[in-house]
Amino acid sequence: MPEIDCEDLIALVRNYNPRTNADLIAQAWTYGQRMHEGQFRHSGEPYFTHPAAVAAILTEMRLDDATIITALLHDTIEDTRSTWSDIAGLFGREIADLVDGVTKLTNLQLSGAQSKQAENFRKLFMAMSRDLRVILVKLADRLHNMRTIRSMRPDKQVQKARETMDIFAPLAGRMGMQWMREELEDLAFKVINPEARSSIIRRFVTLQRETGDIIPKITADIRVELEKAGIEAEVFGRAKKPFSVWRKMQEKQLAFSRLSDIYGFRIITRSEADCYRALGLIHRRWRAVPGRFKDYISQPKSNGYRSIHTTVSGRDGTRVEVQIRTRQMHEVAEAGVAAHWAYRDGVPTNNPFAVDPGEWISTLTERFGEEDHDEFLEHVKLEMYQDQVFCFSPKGDVIQLPKGATPIDFAYAIHTRLGNSCVGAKVDGIRVPLWTRLKNGQSVDIIAASGQRPQATWLDIVATGRAKAAIRRSLREQDRSRFIRLGSELTRVAFEHVGRKVTDKALRTAARSLALPDADELLARIGSAELSAQQVIATLYPNLAPPEDEIDARRAVAGLAADQEFTRGPCCTPLPGERIVGITYRGKGVVIHAIDCPVLAEFEDQPDRWVDLHWREGQHPPAYSTALSITIRHDAGVLGRICTMIGQQGANITDLMFEDRKPDFYKLRVEVTLRDREHLHALMTALEAESDVAQVSRIRDSARRV
Template identity: 45%
Template sequence: MMRQYELVDRVRRYNPQADEASLNRAYVYAMKAHGAQKRASGDPYFSHPLEVAAILTDMKLDDATIVAAVLHDTIEDTDSTREEIDRLFGPDIARLVDGLTKLKKLDLVSKRAAQAENFRKLLLAVAEDVRVLLVKLADRLHNMRTLQYMAPEKRARVAEETLDIYAPLAGRMGMQGMRDELESLAFRHLMPDAYAMIESRLDDLRQKNGKIIAKIEKELADELAARGIEAQVEGRQKHPYSVWRKMERKSIAFEQLSDIFGFRVIVSSVEDCYRVIGVVHTKWAVVPGRFKDYISTPKQNDYQSIHTTVVGPGRQRAELQVRTAAMQDVARNGIAAHTLYKDGRVANRETLANESRAYQWLRRTIGLLAEGDTPEEFLEHTKLELFHDQVFCFTPKGRLIALPRGATPIDFAYAVHTDVGNSAVGAKINGIHAPLQSQLHNGDEVEIARAENQTPPAVWESIVITGKARSAIRRATRDAVRAQYAGLGRQIVTRAFERAAKAYSDDKLKKVLPRLARGSIEDVLAAVGRGEMFSGDVVKAVYPEFTEERKPPSSPSRGEAGWFGLQKAASLVFKIPGEGGEQQTGHSIPIRGIQGDLPVRFAPNGGAVPGDRIVGILTPGEGITIYPIQSPDLTAFDEQPERWLDVRWDIEDGRHEFFPARIMITAINEPGTLGTIATVIGDLAANIDNIVMNPLSADFRELIIDIEVNDLKHLNAIMSQLRARPVVNKVERING
């Protein structure tokens, strides 16, 4: 365990002006607070915050961050309080410790919503001070280094979350060194066999190619020195997880990988970076399409470097990364390498946002929180962006737009502005008309064609890959559906006022919004359109003296037009065989749970009968369709729970109304079969609406019969009697 003087020495190596007294107080305070607490490994618990602090000293962070790391578990796991930390160490450190305490429960949990909500809390805390994220990542790194002491179930859970969220987030913050270690540790615990296999193959490759690598390093260093370029040349090897991920992504074998080994050239200036490229490209053949200049166009995580691949000595392909020492610091430590976090100075968010692309991305991501997404949607959108490499495209005016690899012109449009995305109708890529679902590539110039009053199709959500685009499309779709409901509601409300012989105006409705418990006129109209509010209640709210006279339902006989015991009058639309087209009749469906004046119909394929468990599906502008719960057609609405209505039958005892059902019969093909079937149905007082006959073979026919029955008991009796007939092979009910 690191001693007190060792912690101070680590900080003073890079910051001679370090606040030694504050570091000493934090060490003693945390040691006493944690007392005899133990970790799963059996080590004193206090060793954990010290190791977290040590990781952050390697990044050369300011005194406040180091002190916060030492104290980060005190409020959560000991009797310490925020007020006590504030008094002893100041409000800045207390705020950091408190922010980390609120995130303590950000472990992967069984419920996706809880994980998503905690992820929102993480980024909101980070928005206040990025140092919260740095301590949290260091905390996760040390926990991963000691993960072998945890129970197997928790090991898998923590490793999965590390690959899922923390490692990609470290990458987006430019902290590649931390990302590589987090991924390797998680990979080793989640897939130990795959990790061992790849590690073994890499060891074999190192031994086999060791001399070639040393030869290339020396030859390249000598060539640069001869040209007067002072450079440090070092070989590098891909990490096991990077190798495995590329094998999975490209479906290739280990032997097919050509860039496992590479070389990094560190120079003192940007000018020397380009001089090195000139030397390398002059001496060795360049592999086409493998040159990338991230110095002139840095990645969004602040990464800068020049990448190229050449065919070097021994006809070996070699990938080179050329960068300055300062770029190397950023490539390894990312946002932690930013000068605003050095020398005891505290980061200013606005200044950091102007200078750090990584922080700009983080703030844009956090901005999505204010746009109405659910926690699950927010987590989904953020993961989409965390996991993708980037492409760089341009607007016609030369503005650079960075997007995840695989992005489309729709993603591009939303990256420019939400209004551009919502109004997009077409695109030109490099001056040529292209489909909106085309995949963009580095250097593409994209021009978006727009149209007024355009609503993005819901299908776009499955095409785009950026979180911003998905969020905006989903929001626009919701707004469009809401507008449809409001339009339908306005028609219903207007007719209700006309029936009541009362004058309607938006001004009158606006004055009574509190009575209707709605915040706007559109809320009222949309509620009526969705069937959540009865139009007569709106009339009553505007004209309290109004009373609606309703006649009680009559008792029609079979075939008569009339009301079948409705709570609210709801008209039935159905197909009349042989007549073509839909017709409106006076018949209604006896259903409870439907309020308002929306048209109601049975599902077209098989209907529903009393005794069935039923649900209603609301379609804006059309009304409500009643389905039996077993209907396979309902799977089409699984992702639209807002359209499902809880309804039930409203049938009085002794009433004999008729309801549509559909059965399929497999029968022997012989004279009299159809008559036998029709006789059974007629004898049981049911009605045949339609018959479709399909030949199955020379001996059998399939009959699909639409019948009218009283209820489920009546239908089952008919099916039972049909099965008992010798000419019938099989009878089953059809729903969808």
């Protein structure tokens, strides 16, 4: 966006709000300019060009004067001598509170450590619940910063881009501002993976050269059909953004040449009836693609979004997506929840489809208070990322769920007690497995039994944060005594490994140091893998805990440049003694993979990213995490003996998870730290020789990515 002056900004506001308080906007402009005088951006421009640009972005959503003025002043409290009292005295309490809210959000670290991130997400949503306009200013602020990100240091660019991709882009989408989400994603994509983005753009250019620019051709075809039917409508067409195309390629594991509907078209009609007439006309003229029809007019999204989506095979068999909506629906689709504050002709728009921000935020944050920090963070991210499906209860109530939800999610959405006691489900009158993915418009009837309790396997089935939190709570209550027994065994083995004996006093001391109520809670958390026995040892005997700098990355692997660091690929977790190769990643250094790792096939056409590496000769410390799958006989004392055996082999258990439980066997995922390939071979040989072990194998998961 080119640099604008005060008169330009006022003109932009007057375009949709002729009754704007131009004097107050001019006063805010002058005040902000004076406060930021002498400050400059990384690009060398005067700093006030940034607040001015943020305000201009918000005019595109036709927002009220208070929001525009907040944008002009949003950095004054943080970066200048201005205070809340100063702003309240000059511009009123409402604007001062908004500026203060944006300042608090700016200071939140949303991409830090997991616990801190979760705590700050709570603060983010609390700010949203007070006044959603704070988030609108923050999103516009982030959009302008991403548009001008090239003036920042490379490491800072990557950090901001990842934060944008993980938090701000999905938040904009969840609020219904799809255009902003797409632009934020694409700007972040340009920083995080510029090679992939350039590749998509090159392929678009090649496709256009081969087929011609088909967008105006298909647009013209649609207009002709509408005119024949006497339907007044506007028609627009565009190619999807590079990141949107890239995401579909990754999700569907398709090459660009096999990807469908990379073009999108929009029909804006005069009435809802014309939407359905236009839909029938499109389906008569072109063949509809099965399973790609969604009616968000009859079942709107929670942020007010209404539109009909369909995919058809258009000119020359090209698949295209068509969205059909009225002008009022389109305004909400562009502005999302922000449509509540939009103006037209000097008065707030009376758009019947604009949702009440208070009601919207309450649906998003409902029951968050019941969850701990990590569960809250998981719930929020699920809520932000997922699209939605709408299903019906036997009474005809509409239950809104994220895409990919199952009957278990449906049950928990109605009531926690129903979810906990769920034993089966009927979808459209037919009994289905509990892992069935629900679709729009289906009717779901939950079958419950009083003796039923949630199963651990449900955590891998459900898609909603609410269901996951409720299942975990129930499992913790059910399994507490079992976790305490398991925790006791893991702790005993860990203490023996360092030549110490477990005592009640030692456990009470460790619990107190770790801010836990008692020794049982400590053991339960160790048994449920929320805490490791090594953390207890490090708390009680710091001198016996392995030093943090035991491994020097530059000494462990040969072939790295002086300024390069390495991490092991989570897909293959290579060990010393195995043949390895490095792949360079922007902002991540070098990631090493085993030479037979399937993931390497993705980099065959990028030889410049390959680095020839090998492990250094010599004794490596037991510090390399590796996952094993072990199937053991279900009998008293077996698990304890297996844990003891692993310790006797010089390996340390860092995590243990039950993957399957049957009456006669347990299947475990055990993470251990090892020295090298020979250490792994010796451990697996010892386990295979044990009569209580039915099977043992190394876990290598090519689906896990850096």
